[in-house]
Amino acid sequence: MKKKRIVVKIGSSSLTNVNGGLCLEKLQEHVEALARLKEAGHEVILVSSGAVAAGFTDLGYAMRPVSIVGKQAAASVGQGQLLQAYSEEFKKHRVVSAQLLLTRQNLLAKDLYQNAEATLSELLKRKVLPIINENDSVSVEGLTFGDNDMLSALVSGLVQAQLLVILTDINGIYRENPRTNPNAERYDFLSEIPDELIEATSSEGSELGTGGMKSKVEAAQTALALGAQVFIGTGAGSEKLLKILEGDGDGTYIGDDPQATVKNSKQWLALHSIPLGKIKVDNGAALAISEQGRSLLPVGVIDIAGNFTANDVVEVIDPAGQIVGRGQVNYSSEELLEIKGLCSQEANVITKTGKRQVVIHRNQWFSHTGKGTITHE
Numbered sequence: 423m424k425k426k427r428i429v430v431k432i433g434s435s436s437l438t439n440v441n442g443g444l445c446l447e448k449l450q451e452h453v454e455a456l457a458r459l460k461e462a463g464h465e466v467i468l469v470s471s472g473a474v475a476a477g478f479t480d481l482g483y484a485m486r487p488v489s490i491v492g493k494q495a496a497a498s499v500g501q502g503q504l505l506q507a508y509s510e511e512f513k514k515h516r517v518v519s520a521q522l523l524l525t526r527q528n529l530l531a532k533d534l535y536q537n538a539e540a541t542l543s544e545l546l547k548r549k550v551l552p553i554i555n556e557n558d559s560v561s562v563e564g565l566t567f568g569d570n571d572m573l574s575a576l577v578s579g580l581v582q583a584q585l586l587v588i589l590t591d592i593n594g595i596y597r598e599n600p601r602t603n604p605n606a607e608r609y610d611f612l613s614e615i616p617d618e619l620i621e622a623t624s625s626e627g628s629e630l631g632t633g634g635m636k637s638k639v640e641a642a643q644t645a646l647a648l649g650a651q652v653f654i655g656t657g658a659g660s661e662k663l664l665k666i667l668e669g670d671g672d673g674t675y676i677g678d679d680p681q682a683t684v685k686n687s688k689q690w691l692a693l694h695s696i697p698l699g700k701i702k703v704d705n706g707a708a709l710a711i712s713e714q715g716r717s718l719l720p721v722g723v724i725d726i727a728g729n730f731t732a733n734d735v736v737e738v739i740d741p742a743g744q745i746v747g748r749g750q751v752n753y754s755s756e757e758l759l760e761i762k763g764l765c766s767q768e769a770n771v772i773t774k775t776g777k778r779q780v781v782i783h784r785n786q787w788f789s790h791t792g793k794g795t796i797t798h799e
């Protein structure tokens with residue numbers, strides 16, 4: 423079998439006891455299965471939840487805390503326990519593991535995003551198994567990944583993985599939440615995740631998890647758009663991940679084989695960058711940049727909103743106000759106000775560069791798909 427780069431995400435309920443606290447037996451089984459995957463020659467990246475669920479009992483909470491400060495304190499206790507257990511268990515299988523704690527803020531700036539990418543690729547080159555979690559203890563409310571399902575999808579894109587395996591306490595996606603309808607049928611295979619499926623899926627999860635199946639289905643949609651196939655389900659024993667890889671897993675498989683991957687620079691634009699202004703363009707320019715793979719020239723610019731400088735990310739809208747996409751702009755808002763609507767020759771008279779005036783180069787551009795995800799260009 424062809425060697426793959428695989429991201430495995432393990433949820434809190436699959437690592438901890440029902441009343442909280444780390445469950446070493448569960449963790450050991452996952453580690454065995456992950457080590458088998460590595461022994462078989464695959465590159466493996468683990469996204470592990472469980473810090474809050476592992477830590478809250480030692481902190482004196484009777485239940486998983488709901489307050490932000492409670493969750494942050496519990497995560498700082500639990501994350502240490504989690505990583506200690508992982509690194510000891512992986513060592514028994516002669517696997518060196520590494521910890522990477524990420525916040526959304528870490529990926530907002532392009533250079534920080536590139537740093538994370540470089541660290542992960544160095545770890546993989548050196549055959550180390552990275553263990554990633556959100557840095558819950560210092561994450562800022564309103565600026566989090568939401569949950570580790572989405573984080574695992576973003577990591578799949580970041581490392582250009584071919585497969586994302588989301589391990590949870592249920593064997594796949596059901597047409598209805600099996601807790602409320604025990605007769606609900608399972609989807610064995612989905613070629614894609616339509617928006618309607620996300621809307622119809624419940625966010626009710628287990629006592630210890632967050633997001634339920636909805637966040638996994640959302641994450642699967644993003645991972646698919648980034649070029650990874652997805653498996654959502656469960657399994658037991660040291661061979662469970664190899665079985666999943668062979669198509670014999672207990673869960674839902676999503677996506678037909680090999681998908682086109684998306685360049686990291688485009689992923690950063692689409693999923694991490696924050697637009698600092700808006701550029702309104704005419705219909706011709708909207709078509710040229712979104713459908714024909716052209717760069718945006720000053721002649722197509724109608725209007726500008728916001729204060730931005732060269733290299734900032736801006737959103738581009740059409741005359742009706744619909745989002746066309748976003749890109750890294752070559753001019754400040756002040757400069758652009760002077761050259762908007764001008765042909766290159768006229769714009770040159772003002773900027774005096776003598777070069778062809780490009781407002782947003784096509785390599786620094788990402789077309790909006792309306793799905794909140796990403797398009798292949």
Ligand SMILES: Nc1ncnc2c1ncn2[C@@H]1O[C@H](COP(=O)(O)OP(=O)(O)O)[C@@H](O)[C@H]1O
Pocket residue numbers: 432433434435436589590591592594595596597598599600601623624625626627628629630631632633634635636
């Ligand atoms: N349509 C559905 N299909 C399968 N599970 C569902 C569905 N809707 C809700 N769920 C619930 O989602 C839970 C898994 O989500 P969650 O507890 O957040 O897991 P994890 O901790 O692994 O992230 C299942 O235990 C199940 O009760």
Ligand SMILES: N[C@@H](CCC(=O)OP(=O)(O)O)C(=O)O
Pocket residue numbers: 432433434435470471472473474475497555556558568569570571630631632633634
């Ligand atoms: N970062 C949090 C995990 C949050 C989360 O998404 O949990 P889960 O739904 O169990 O994957 C933690 O480690 O507790």
